[in-house]
Amino acid sequence: MKILLIGEYSRLHNSLKEGLQELGHQVTLLGFTDGFKNYPVDFPLVKKWDRGWRKKLKLAVLRCTGFDMTSYFTYLQFLKYQKHCQGFDVVQLINEHSFFCSYGFETKILKYLFQHNKKVFLLSCGDDYSYVNYNFEHPDNPSIVQPYINGKIADKDFENVLKFRRKSFQKLHDFIYQNIQGVMATDIDYHIPLQHHPKYLGLIPNPIHWSKFPKSDIKISDRIIIFHGINSGSYYKKGNDFFEKALQIIQQKYPEKVSVLVTRDVPYQDYINRYNQAHIVLDQLYGHDQGYNALEAMAKGKVVFTNASEVFEKHYHITEKVAVNALPDVDYLVAQLSFLIENPEEIKTIGKRARAFIEKEHDYLKIAEKYLKIW
Missing domain, CATH: 3.40.50.2000 (Glycogen Phosphorylase B;)
Incomplete structure (x- = not known):
């Protein structure tokens, strides 16, 4: 099979790639390198205008116009790799927000992937719409939501979680689920919120190249x-x-x-x-x-x-x-x-x-x- 893995968290897709390659499959990995962790990626994406004076300017432009410069530059990077992102038997997204873009640019990238490949699957890995909302609705369930509810984390420092409660992310969630073949959880924490979802295909534990x-x-x-x-x-x-x-x-x-x-x-x-x-x-x-x-x-x-x-x-x-x-x-x-x-x-x-x-x-x-x- 020809497989495209999108995104990387904590070496999950690298370990999966190694396993798939040993089983004789052709695997390509595209995405960010997970910040300072700097995991290997075949086609790396880099967040731009995300620090220093450029970030301040970006936020000013965003407030005044609604246009996100970081998302725009990520989209341009994807266009550079676009020819390498078509004709796959399987594409797998590591998360509902694999490209960290605003709704418009994220859906542009996703539409291309949906239209130019045979099957697309999604992982529930890291924060996403289902996981975050389930834990706000069930505050007794042990999760990252608990320290926020207890007042230890300010809204601005919890933004990468709270964003999944916005209408734009529900819209993105719905768009993705309408186009994927199914979703898999990578551990029990993500399995619990999805148990009764019609597109849920089950829990597959994280692969470890032990x-x-x-x-x-x-x-x-x-x-x-x-x-x-x-x-x-x-x-x-x-x-x-x-x-x-x-x-x-x-x-x-x-x-x-x-x-x-x-x-x-x-x-x-x-x-x-x-x-x-x-x-x-x-x-x-x-x-x-x-x-x-x-x-x-x-x-x-x-x-x-x-x-x-x-x-x-x-x-x-x-x-x-x-x-x-x-x-x-x-x-x-x-x-x-x-x-x-x-x-x-x-x-x-x-x-x-x-x-x-x-x-x-x-x-x-x-x-x-x-x-x-x-x-």
Whole structure:
């Protein structure tokens, strides 16, 4: 098959591409490189007029005329690649807003893709109309909406989520769903809002190229190393405020037993290299299922504090812990960390289970086959 993957979040489409290519298919990836993470893309798009004085000028033009310069320049970039975006058996959009354009330019690009390719599918991956609105309607469901509702995030800092509640995004959502063959969720958090939608084709777990992470036994000498990687743009959405408070207590409680490594906004390759030496990785709160950073850390046999709720355990029939379900509760996080620090053999045990879980449920070749079956 000839396949075009649009967009990249946390290396999802790169891992899928690798699996599909190993199975003998021709795969092209077009999109943004996911900001500072800088993932590889065959045909890269770059956000322009999105910082400094150009951004201020863009916003002034937008207020006065309704014309979005960043969207216009993204559309021009797409036109440059247009001849490479036709004649595919399958096109897959990573999100309802894959090009980050205003409604007019986004639909121009999408219309071309719909008209010049055989089939188009959509992933529910990251924030979208269904996920965001479901969580505002169900505030008790653990999600990124909770810290916003609790007043931790200002409207301007939550704009990339709130935009999906606007009428223009409902219109975009409806337009996409009228033209796609179907939508797939990449984890349980996105599965829940779509369960009864007529175009929902099911949950396909994130693909992990686990063979890139050689299996090795965790070695613990005099100190347990805890890694905390921070993305400033999602500081409160990931629950980093709770993690930082818990780490302060842990460092005071176990000054001779732990070492804490913290990074902020580093590229993907730098990020993974820095946490290689860690035993415990602090990932995120507010959800049911793991994202990419957690899954790759689990593939390396780390103990990851992440989303691993009872809903997740029930879905995968898990009876023994493969990750620590992180909750927005400092005392709880301190207790969980303390237990592992005082029982280092448990770190090794959970790490081995985590690796086995990734090999069983997230193998990139098995996941690629699941996509092929649905397509």
